[in-house]
Structure formats: structure tokens, C-alpha cells
């Protein structure tokens with residue numbers, strides 16, 4: 001086998017992110033849906049997640065952020081990491097926000113209203129392969145629906161948090177809408193890992209009934225941008241030149257990162273370290289309450305270490321943007337302040 005194999009689901013935002021990456025990078029691959037047999041073949045991976053990438057030597061890997069970095073090491077050309085290290089850092093920040101926060105309103109809308117529940121449970125049940133053969137299709141769908149709905153409180157998809165999650169979705173759409181266009185991306189006329197991480201989440205949000213209606217109402221051009229981002233194999237663009245300032249699109253997204261996402265990560269880290277079983281924040285006048293997650297402590301540590309590895313010149317090139325968007329105070333470990 002000299003091709004990669006991407007094992008995914010069309011209902012998974014991370015699988016779509018990875019598929020768009022492989023297409024843009026022109027890395028030869030085959031796309032297949034996760035079946036019970038493939039679940040068994042990849043059951044040694046922990047945690048078990050969709051998607052899984054099978055390498056040409058037959059081995060498997062998961063976690064799209066790690067897979068994207070590994071593919072950068074293995075293949076040159078058409079990189080999705082901006083060439084200037086400080087811009088690459090901004091791209092990592094927005095990728096992390098898309099992967100770890102934008103999935104929250106996606107999950108909430110998927111399992112909130114009966115209309116979305118029925119749509120996504122049929123779709124997801126068919127492609128998730130979490131149940132063995134022998135069950136009827138209806139039984140599989142209702143089990144999948146019950147499984148996902150039971151996870152809502154753990155993942156913070158609660159009545160208390162609804163307002164902030166819905167507001168954050170709206171703000172992401174409004175941050176994109178004035179800037180999207182054919183061949184327009186966050187850091188230039190070529191896509192970065194941040195663009196496709198955002199695409200993965202927005203593609204699912206633009207398909208499920210309730211968030212699809214919101215997107216088409218308030219951000220119709222973002223809807224088209226998302227559809228095109230599925231296959232960017234023909235895009236031949238460039239990163240913004242050094243003398244151009246950081247794009248207004250990046251700044252509009254970083255404002256959400258600075259006001260919402262980084263304060264959330266910092267509160268999560270504090271709650272986790274203090275052994276609290278709940279973290280609470282209020283953003284834009286709306287509360288958010290949840291159990292802390294260890295994985296998201298790692299996300300903050302990784303972002304801080306990427307920031308720390310920039311030279312002082314690189315850091316000062318993005319200093320005013322990080323200050324103006326409220327990101328700066330969260331990027332330095334308080335133990336070193």
C-alpha cells in the first residue's frame with residue numbers, strides 16, 4: 001500500500017478537517033467510513049476516536065492535530081502551517097479554538113431539539129459503528145441517540161450553558177462573514193490549519209437543521225466558503241506578506257479567543273489544579289459551568305509552550321494584536337509572572 005487511508009465519518013468535524021488537509025496537500029489517500037471491522041482493527045488506539053489515519057506502512061494514528069504535524073514532517077510543499085513562526089502560532093491558537101470550543105455549540109445543537117436529534121442520530125448511528133451487527137437499524141439509531149444525549153451534561157451542553165454556547169456560534173459566524181470569499185483565507189490566499197479546523201466544525205454546523213438555518217440567515221457567504229473548503233486541492237495562493245498587517249479576519253477570531261476561549265482554558269486549568277469538580281466563568285454576561293477536563297489543561301500548556309518558543313522579535317510582531325484581543329495575559333504561565 002503506497003497510499004494513506006483516512007477512516008472517518010461524514011458526521012465527524014475532525015474527519016472532514018483531515019480530509020480537507022489531505023486534499024489540499026495533495027497527499028494520495030483513500031477515504032473510507034469507520035466500520036465495525038475497522039473499529040476492531042484500530043481498537044488498540046487510545047482514546048478511540050474518529051478519524052483514524054492509516055499510514056502507507058499499515059500502522060494507524062489518531063488525533064488530527066498530531067497527525068497534521070506528522071504529515072508536515074513527512075511531506076514537503078503545500079504546508080498548512082504559515083511560514084512565519086509568529087503567524088504559525090496564531091494559526092495554532094485558532095486551530096485549537098476551533099477543535100476544542102466550536103465543537104461545543106455543535107454538540108449542543110446536535111442533541112438539543114428533537115428535529116436535530118432525529119437527523120443526527122440516523123446519520124451518526126450509521127457511520128459511527130459503535131454497535132454490533134444483529135441489531136435492527138431502528139435499535140441502533142435509538143441507542144446512539146440515547147448514548148449521545150446522556151453525554152450532554154458531561155460535555156457542558158446544558159440549559160445553563162445554552163446562552164453562551166449559542167452566542168459563541170453566532171460570534172464565530174459574524175467574525176467570518178465580512179472576510180470570506182473565493183480564495184480568501186485567514187492568513188492569506190492559501191489555507192492554514194486554522195482554516196480547515198474551522199471548516200470541519202462549520203461544515204457540520206451548516207448541515208444540522210438548527211445551526212444550518214442560523215448560518216444561512218446571518219452568514220450566507222460563510223456557508224459558501226465552508227462548502228468550498230471541503231476540497232482546496234486546486235488552490236495555489238500565498239501567505240500575507242510581512243509588511244501587510246495581520247488580517248482583520250484573524251483579529252476578529254482572536255477577539256473571541258481572547259474574550260472566551262483563553263479565559264475558559266485558564267479557568268479549566270485553575271479548577272483542575274485546585275481539585276475542584278466545577279469550573280465557572282461568565283463571558284459576555286452569560287455563565288458557563290462545567291467539570292474541568294485534563295485534556296484541555298494540556299491544550300493550554302501546549303499553547304503556552306509554543307508561545308514561549310518564539311523569539312522576542314517574533315513575539316513583539318504579534319504583541320499588539322494579542323494585547324488588543326485580550327489574549328496576552330493567558331499565554332504566560334502565571335507561575336512565571
Ligand SMILES: N[C@@H](CCC(=O)N[C@@H](CS)C(=O)NCC(=O)O)C(=O)O
Pocket residue numbers: 011012013014048049050051062063064065099
Ligand atoms: N482531538 C481529536 C478529537 C476527535 C474526536 O473527538 N472525535 C469524535 C468524533 S467527532 C469521537 O470519535 N468521539 C468518540 C466517540 O463518539 O465514540 C482529534 O482532533 O482527532
